[in-house]
Amino acid sequence: MTATDGPLRTLKSVEGDKKLGRLPVASALRTLDLECDGLNLLREALTGEMARAFAEAVRVMRAAKGRVVVTGIGKSGHVGQKIAATFASTGRPAFFVHPTEASHGDLGMVTADDVLLALSWSGETVELKPLITYSRRYNVPLIAITSRSESALGQHSDIVLELPRAKEACPHGLAPTTSTTMQLALGDCLAIALLEARGFTPQEFKAFHPGGSLGASLKYVADVMHTGERMPIARDTDQMSDALVTMTQKSLGCLGIVDAKGKLVGIVTDGDLRRHMGENLILRRTVDIMTRSPKTVKPGMLASAALEQINASRITALFVVERGKPVGIVHVHDLLRAGVA
Template sequence: MNVLAKSATDTVAKSAVRQSVARTIATAADGINALAACLSADQALSGSFVDAVELIASSRGRVVVSGIGKSGHIGRKIAATMASTGTSAYFVHPTEASHGDLGMITSEDLLILLSWSGETVELGNMLTYAKRFNVPVVSITSNADSLISRNSNVAITLPKVQEACPHGLAPTTSAMLQLAVGDALAIALVERRGFSAHDFKTFHPGGKLGSQLLLAHELAHCEESVPLLPLGSPMSDAIIEMSSKGFGVVGVVDGDKKLAGVITDGDLRRHMSSDLLKMTVDAIMSHRPRLIKGSMLASAAMELMETQKVTVLFLIDDLDRPTGILHIHDLLRAGVV
């Protein structure tokens, strides 16, 4: 094959790949749009979502998710998402359930069973167990007349969609719809329970996400590390305090211990003169310091620093008294960006 012929063949092959990728994404989008349309038009479908959220929220036990094949992989992700957002959940493989793991499920728990056909044989023993011990069942299928749907307390029936697989066999679009439903249930539970960013941090202490969920007071320097002086102090004391604490700033407090102002190294440069050391901090300080509460997310503090073009923020309590100081280097070391 000559160079020109090979180049033409490569161009055709690359074009085919681009078309395949675009077709798959478009098919997936059509599937999600079909689900969204059904939710808007079908009161029964939207009602089943509401009923499922209420049933899960009222459960005293844990959510047990199960499925086989691709539905099983989606089930694992749904369980992980729920567990990380305040809904105690875990995945049980249906085959393992039939060989002893059914003992992990109590009458206070709730089952979420995933099966596109609704006739998955491997889920039969879990369904029988649920009926015997009055374990509530939420099913996610595409067949309202299926065995699993008919025997569920709440049956979420998804629209039948075209798989992205050219043979219509490999679960692609269908798996994505199952995943979307699981995410929708998890987020609805988050909002129903008022699950906060602080709660979220409890379940995500590590990694990038954990650093973004740190609070300002967790990274701040407190007590004796905070550079502070009372009103009326001489500037000579201010320079010593700034140098010894190493933040390039000193806070000035009034008689009630409230932060009345701050002096930065920039203020020193702007007021540099032979009389500087004879002046008091009152004459030099900025009267509108940038302050934050210790409960502010560290990521929000970083954004404030970048917006205001400062490197240091004082933390204050509800009475405007300084409780700590936060430097941009503290945020960078913690991985907050």
């Protein structure tokens, strides 16, 4: 062993590590390129031959009195579960039924008012046969997402959304990769088209997403605002000596000023106090100190929108008004504690 064996071996090891580090990244980029190719082919299909079938599928699912029953097996089944969940969370009642469980009693979950959405890349999935037969016997509309319209599933379906036969990202062409990406994307397209067709609103969305950060962002100002005795309010005729006591007690960094009719006409902030600081401050009236026409929000505004307004205006609180009168106040800390960010 020579004196240079150690450093040379270390250098070779570093070069080998760099090469190994590059290989996974190159593989990832090839995968993304191939899956993007698949999505581009799907986009072309939607602007061409698939357009009419897609529009009809949306119409049928929207018109159905029951639910969209999604089915599939293997990787198509996993994608189907996600599609069903997306439908349900965006206002189109849906659930996933496993083909094997369907043939062992779960067919009873499917009614004539429902729509079946079946996913199968080949269209020859044996496990789907009982569902196909059931849908034909009881006139349940059947929509297929498959790459082969001439398949058993395609031939027995009312509507076929035929996916382009794109190359799988798997180098052996075996593991469903590009194909499942296209299935998932087409499912999202259906869900969003349905959402837009029925005018699904953020308020409806909130009803299905009460938890987590998403639920917090969909809260209304009315859900987090301070009301009643917690509001820092003074009259425009009050002296600042009394107003400062109220402002200090409420600890929200501002004071709403109302006129004789109870209408919000101004606001006194810490900044206003600093600008008018002097020996006679406590002897002056609130109307002399306040900032007129303060920024306000409505109780029905989304809390996330109120936070955006607070950040954009570089303020810490907003009064909540109805018909010009203050009904609450929302502070940036309240929004952050509620998880609105």
